[in-house]
Amino acid sequence: MPTRSFEAIDPDYAQRVKESFYGQPFMRLVGGRLISVTPGHCEIQLPHKPELTQQHGYFHAGIIGTMADNAGGYAALTLTAPGKEVLTVEYKLNLLLPGNGKGLISRGRVIKAGRTLIVCQSDVFNVTENEEVLAATAIITLLPV
Amino acid sequence: MPTRSFEAIDPDYAQRVKESFYGQPFMRLVGGRLISVTPGHCEIQLPHKPELTQQHGYFHAGIIGTMADNAGGYAALTLTAPGKEVLTVEYKLNLLLPGNGKGLISRGRVIKAGRTLIVCQSDVFNVTENEEVLAATAIITLLPV
Amino acid sequence: MPTRSFEAIDPDYAQRVKESFYGQPFMRLVGGRLISVTPGHCEIQLPHKPELTQQHGYFHAGIIGTMADNAGGYAALTLTAPGKEVLTVEYKLNLLLPGNGKGLISRGRVIKAGRTLIVCQSDVFNVTENEEVLAATAIITLLPV
């Protein structure tokens, strides 16, 4: 699919995303960072830390799910009206490779911005010195409230 | 569906689950506890802590996903041979209510233990003084390796 | 999970389900039958026919998905107000066994009837002379409109 372009109806969408993103205590606990946000898109990043791993030293699936859900959720939030928030209704995550990067990048994009629901997809990549490798993909259904 | 009964082929399955569960640095970071493990079933618990929340003080969706995936994964692990592990292939999580309990309980059960794949379902409950309320449900596909 | 009991707000819910179910040309093409409908629950059935199979003579995955989605959708419809319909937002289907029964039974039940969305689960069984065997399970998100 070609990447679609969207228009934000809230000119301050980026500030709204930033405040909400860093307003999540759990995201601060794990150390996630908001990298970029444009209408219908959001990219977040997470450096590797030992306490974020499962029993073999890879990023925990729960962390990968967190990154996928968050990038999708904030991609959706860019398209909502001022004062709105989005709730995750459900998501499905396919884990394609162990999360063995020095960090994770998660890129969320809106697939469909409907009147009632917003559907997004997030791709999560293992980041090493030279490359990004797709480690997981998720489709997320969100409800603006 | 009536709850199915399973037999473990590894008599030491409970010890194996326990070691793997507490061998997860991320699960130690968030404070999850293994409550019970029987063949095909696993129950885990997580007390509320402010750093596990999203921007409104509820349990973060990433935490709820972590609890769902883990209970399902360890339910699956009870049925594997000694020395085996299980990888999450994919899961789908429906968030039914905000995670507003004083804690979360996640109960995973095996739906189908196939030769190649194990399919589990986890229910995640908000726990308050007097009751448990279903907050999320997930279906998880796992690969024994 | 214990089966929850629900109350229908439309006393004519059963008639509404029946009309909608048999109003689906595709369901008539494949030969599905509405077996029972109670508040929050719906059971449908499909006899085996050669033209419903895939290349090995089993029920086609598309047919199993159709049965899962329909039972869940009509379970949801029982709880809506008169004049309402439900749209499937998304569903996830795990295929656990080949669809090799003499027929399929699909039982849908409501997991959560929210204000905006209804979440259901459907189990699809292979039916033989003596038994029913779980062949697939699905979680379905529906939007009343």
Add this chain to the structure above:
Amino acid sequence: MPTRSFEAIDPDYAQRVKESFYGQPFMRLVGGRLISVTPGHCEIQLPHKPELTQQHGYFHAGIIGTMADNAGGYAALTLTAPGKEVLTVEYKLNLLLPGNGKGLISRGRVIKAGRTLIVCQSDVFNVTENEEVLAATAIITLLPV
């Protein structure tokens, strides 16, 4: 995501896909056609017929799911060794718009061809005289056997 390129290990993959596709009695019943197949990709098409609809004259969700699953399954099959087949383990389908085209096109592509499992995504489009509009997307997990 940029479209990945794959190499087929079976030089006769296209013939194998064709025979399997048209060997499905259910696909013949509904009238699906195989349009193109290249390594890691498959496109199939379905003209509108009244008997494929739900109660409002749109393509039935079960038909849309069938198209999504089939395009993904045959995209996966292009990458398998001679004599292999693929089983759908699970799929998740998001329905984005009513299936109101004069026909449906479903395009499946491989996201990850692993040693044990293949993960695909399918996009299903409503086709009208002048355009294609995305109506559904699915992520499918497949097992080569």
